[in-house]
Amino acid sequence: MIDKILTKAEQTHVLTQQEIVTLLQSTQPTVLFAAADRTRQKYVGDGVYLRGLIEFSNYCKNDCMYCGIRKSNTRAQRYRLSPAQIVEMARKAVDYGYKTVVLQSGEDGFFSADVMCDIIRQIKKIGLVITLSIGEKKLEEYASYKQAGADRYLLRIETTDKALYEKLDPGMSFENRLRCLQDLKELGYEVGSGSLVGLPGQTLESLAEDLLFFQRLPVDMAGIGPFIPHPDTPLFSETANGHFELSLKMMAIMRLLLPDINIPATTAMETLHPQGRLLALQCGANVVMPNVTEGNYRQKYELYPGKICTGDTPAKCRACIEGKIQSIGRHISQSRGFHGDYLKGK
Ligand code: SAH
Numbered sequence: 304m305i306d307k308i309l310t311k312a313e314q315t316h317v318l319t320q321q322e323i324v325t326l327l328q329s330t331q332p333t334v335l336f337a338a339a340d341r342t343r344q345k346y347v348g349d350g351v352y353l354r355g356l357i358e359f360s361n362y363c364k365n366d367c368m369y370c371g372i373r374k375s376n377t378r379a380q381r382y383r384l385s386p387a388q389i390v391e392m393a394r395k396a397v398d399y400g401y402k403t404v405v406l407q408s409g410e411d412g413f414f415s416a417d418v419m420c421d422i423i424r425q426i427k428k429i430g431l432v433i434t435l436s437i438g439e440k441k442l443e444e445y446a447s448y449k450q451a452g453a454d455r456y457l458l459r460i461e462t463t464d465k466a467l468y469e470k471l472d473p474g475m476s477f478e479n480r481l482r483c484l485q486d487l488k489e490l491g492y493e494v495g496s497g498s499l500v501g502l503p504g505q506t507l508e509s510l511a512e513d514l515l516f517f518q519r520l521p522v523d524m525a526g527i528g529p530f531i532p533h534p535d536t537p538l539f540s541e542t543a544n545g546h547f548e549l550s551l552k553m554m555a556i557m558r559l560l561l562p563d564i565n566i567p568a569t570t571a572m573e574t575l576h577p578q579g580r581l582l583a584l585q586c587g588a589n590v591v592m593p594n595v596t597e598g599n600y601r602q603k604y605e606l607y608p609g610k611i612c613t614g615d616t617p618a619k620c621r622a623c624i625e626g627k628i629q630s631i632g633r634h635i636s637q638s639r640g641f642h643g644d645y646l647k648g649k
Pocket of ligand 1: 369370371407408409410436437438439457458459461498499528529530531532533571606607
């Protein structure tokens with residue numbers, strides 16, 4: 304049964320919701336992981352793209368129940384980097400050999416469209432590809448970042464179960480999240496999305512729907528993150544049991560459905576398993592986003608507890624990940640890593 308579904312997936316990259324659920328239920332996922340690894344090799348090769356992550360503010364006006372930097376978490380120590388500090392960190396990222404920086408933050412009103420555009424223009428001058436991950440904005444704001452030079456945008460749908468989304472993200476609407484993703488596509492961004500795996504109340508059927516949603520959009524990149532309960536959030540009493548393996552399965556199936564997209568081995572995966580990112584790279588992933596935030600900020604950007612490398616420097620993270628990638632017979636790609644570049648021979 305599993306073998307038949309996998310053969311179909313590898314040949315056609317099309318699966319029904321029921322077939323995806325069957326794969327997610329599998330107690331012997333090794334064959335699924337092997338199929339995803341083959342597909343990854345065939346469509347995006349052995350290169351791993353690195354993206355340097357700058358976590359520039361943990362102020363947030365939203366109150367997502369799962370997130371450690373939610374507005375109501377009074378125990379979070381808030382910080383905000385100045386535009387000059389952000390540009391300086393981007394400059395250092397170039398020295399460490401990164402070709403892309405990802406600017407991520409909570410939804411912080413300090414960073415108006417004008418302030419963001421100014422930062423984007425300065426970073427573009429350095430020659431970096433820019434990915435933004437700063438949440439829900441108006442179409443005009445997305446358009447102005449694009450005009451200033453932003454290339455990619457990451458906005459996870461988190462879950463395609465509308466009722467669950469609206470329960471876990473109070474005050475936010477599922478329609479608006481969809482509208483944002485549509486706007487970003489129409490503006491010509493490379494669009495990244497993704498979902499959390501293991502949310503309370505989430506079903507395997509809804510996880511399957513998440514994958515079908517990414518395929519329909521279609522996304523250029525998608526990150527799967529295991530949900531890790533944060534002690535200072537309303538979901539403190541949940542557990543992360545089983546979320547690692549389920550996330551690996553989600554990633555593997557995503558590779559089968561969207562064979563040439565970029566899939567990151569997420570930091571949250573390594574938080575739950577010491578070899579998490581390497582295992583992810585062997586189950587379909589081809590991107591890693593090492594942290595290039597300096598100083599003690601990275602420990603304050605605590606979306607979930609136990610985040611790895613919070614005491615490390617950007618130089619250490621770069622060297623560490625390079626060694627790990629080489630240890631599994633892969634290499635760091637020197638290409639800028641846009642979706643489809645590998646097949647186009649770039
Ligand atoms: N404000 C931006 C960035 C959000 S933080 C935005 O809205 O897109 C980046 C991601 O961290 C979120 O999209 C969410 O999927 C993830 N995250 C938040 N809380 C988490 C938790 N407890 N466990 C695992 N991942 C979490």
